[in-house]
Amino acid sequence: MMETGNEFCFVYSTFPDADSALVVGRTLVERKLAACVNIYPPMTSVYVWQGKQEEGQEVAAFIKTRRSLVDAAVAAARPLHPYTTPASWCCRSPAAPTIISPGRAARPSAA
Numbered sequence: 796m797m798e799t800g801n802e803f804c805f806v807y808s809t810f811p812d813a814d815s816a817l818v819v820g821r822t823l824v825e826r827k828l829a830a831c832v833n834i835y836p837p838m839t840s841v842y843v844w845q846g847k848q849e850e851g852q853e854v855a856a857f858i859k860t861r862r863s864l865v866d867a868a869v870a871a872a873r874p875l876h877p878y879t880t881p882a883s884w885c886c887r888s889p890a891a892p893t894i895i896s897p898g899r900a901a902r903p904s905a906a
């Protein structure tokens with residue numbers, strides 16, 4: 796069984812646009828708090844903000860990191876995030892992912 800601190804995690808967060816997500820993604824990778832950040836194209840989000848139902852375009856960022864780095868990654872992202880109350884959700888995996896490409900397989904090391 797893998798040690799909890801080295802456990803692979805995805806941290807999911809939404810942003811109002813790709814530019815703001817890129818600022819956070821680049822910072823986390825440069826600081827070695829994430830191995831990779833995937834930024835997904837715009838999606839429509841439905842949510843309640845200040846008591847009113849809203850709809851708007853957002854982009855999603857999947858931050859690939861280790862469990863031991865999640866708190867530091869979220870703390871580094873928070874002051875760069877344009878939302879007043881940014882949400883981050885961590886999804887842990889009991890095993891490191893295996894990346895499969897045509898003709899080869901590799902296990903990446905997170906950050």
